Amino acid sequence: MCAAHHGYLTQKSSHLARLKRVEGQVRGLQRMVEDEQYCIDILTQVSAVTKALESAALALLAEHMNHCVVDAARQGDDEARAKVDEAMAAISRLVK
Amino acid sequence: MCAAHHGYLTQKSSHLARLKRVEGQVRGLQRMVEDEQYCIDILTQVSAVTKALESAALALLAEHMNHCVVDAARQGDDEARAKVDEAMAAISRLVK
Amino acid sequence: MCAAHHGYLTQKSSHLARLKRVEGQVRGLQRMVEDEQYCIDILTQVSAVTKALESAALALLAEHMNHCVVDAARQGDDEARAKVDEAMAAISRLVK
Amino acid sequence: MCAAHHGYLTQKSSHLARLKRVEGQVRGLQRMVEDEQYCIDILTQVSAVTKALESAALALLAEHMNHCVVDAARQGDDEARAKVDEAMAAISRLVK
Numbered sequence: 001m002c003a004a005h006h007g008y009l010t011q012k013s014s015h016l017a018r019l020k021r022v023e024g025q026v027r028g029l030q031r032m033v034e035d036e037q038y039c040i041d042i043l044t045q046v047s048a049v050t051k052a053l054e055s056a057a058l059a060l061l062a063e064h065m066n067h068c069v070v071d072a073a074r075q076g077d078d079e080a081r082a083k084v085d086e087a088m089a090a091i092s093r094l095v096k
Numbered sequence: 097m098c099a100a101h102h103g104y105l106t107q108k109s110s111h112l113a114r115l116k117r118v119e120g121q122v123r124g125l126q127r128m129v130e131d132e133q134y135c136i137d138i139l140t141q142v143s144a145v146t147k148a149l150e151s152a153a154l155a156l157l158a159e160h161m162n163h164c165v166v167d168a169a170r171q172g173d174d175e176a177r178a179k180v181d182e183a184m185a186a187i188s189r190l191v192k
Numbered sequence: 193m194c195a196a197h198h199g200y201l202t203q204k205s206s207h208l209a210r211l212k213r214v215e216g217q218v219r220g221l222q223r224m225v226e227d228e229q230y231c232i233d234i235l236t237q238v239s240a241v242t243k244a245l246e247s248a249a250l251a252l253l254a255e256h257m258n259h260c261v262v263d264a265a266r267q268g269d270d271e272a273r274a275k276v277d278e279a280m281a282a283i284s285r286l287v288k
Numbered sequence: 289m290c291a292a293h294h295g296y297l298t299q300k301s302s303h304l305a306r307l308k309r310v311e312g313q314v315r316g317l318q319r320m321v322e323d324e325q326y327c328i329d330i331l332t333q334v335s336a337v338t339k340a341l342e343s344a345a346l347a348l349l350a351e352h353m354n355h356c357v358v359d360a361a362r363q364g365d366d367e368a369r370a371k372v373d374e375a376m377a378a379i380s381r382l383v384k
Contacts, residue, residue, distance in 0.1 A: 008135055015129050023122045029152075030115045039102050039160035040186050046153040047189040050146060051384075056125075057142040058380055064135035065357070065372045073361035073368075080361075084353045090136050092346050093143040095382045096288075096339075147288075154284050161276045165257070169265035169272075176265075180257045188250050190287045192243075192384075198327050211318045218311045221344075225303050231294050231352035232378050238345040239381040242338060248317075249334040256327035282328050285335040 007067025008060050018056045025049045057094055061087070103163025104156050114152045121145045153190055157183070199259025200252050210248045217241045249286055253279070295355025296348050306344045313337045345382055349375070 008015055026049060032042045072083035104111055122145060128138045168179035200207055218241060224234045257279060264275035296303055314337060320330045353375060360371035
């Protein structure tokens, strides 16, 4: 586990605000289906929500790298390797 | 615009249920940030939500293809071309 | 199988030219590694090659939709459903 | 720029072998088009090549993180921040 203080906590409120917006966008998708809007318009909005989620993930990842990975690098080789492997697994899930 | 009856309407409730689940997952992400959980665990969950959204989009697209694109193909070449171009633009946004 | 004449054959040479460019880009990546260039510069080029491949796939898909899927739609419901299912499986592989 | 020795150089031959395979796969795509094979079969192979490229990118990124980012973290905060920002830009291009 990272040091007691996770990197993203310095920006906790902005991460929460971003996820609140995504929640609102998903509810917007539900309304589009409720209102029986045109399929392609809904698909366009799904792409927008996916992009918003990707941005939220990249923002969290950046802070994890800047804090947890950098801290681990300074602790030692084993800590650095473990933290990088863990980050790469998360990055792989985002890419694939 | 597609015929008065969009393809996805035959499965309207299942599309809505799927989007309700995504909304719940996004609120789950917010709780993880509120609870200051570990960054990588949150990123893992973001990937799961992204996959759920992709599945929702593909389900909507399949019905659009099976109804709106097939209907247009039967109306004539111009209608078919316009509907395929529109679907390809949506597919491109999902792929890119 | 689609009608004797696959949709993309009308643009066969441009599809080939596009894939030739991708081949050249991949060889360019090899030279970057041979020349021991900076990791990030190589990663930037990998992203460019991935985008070129996506464009090649979308171009092929568009013609498949405009010819094979439209033809199948005009043959009958079973043919249309089979062809759309097949196209959706290919689209899903591109999206995921 | 990273230390004189880029992380991936310890595995230079395996990176090159991987990219040689991708080159072979792309030439395989060209043959499929030359032989006028079925569109969906070509699209299936394009997805396979894209996945191979993603794996090549992730392998390069892992070594960049394990060497260049870790080295920069040990040099100082400014070096760490610059190297993480650079890596995040590359990761963002891979994700988007």
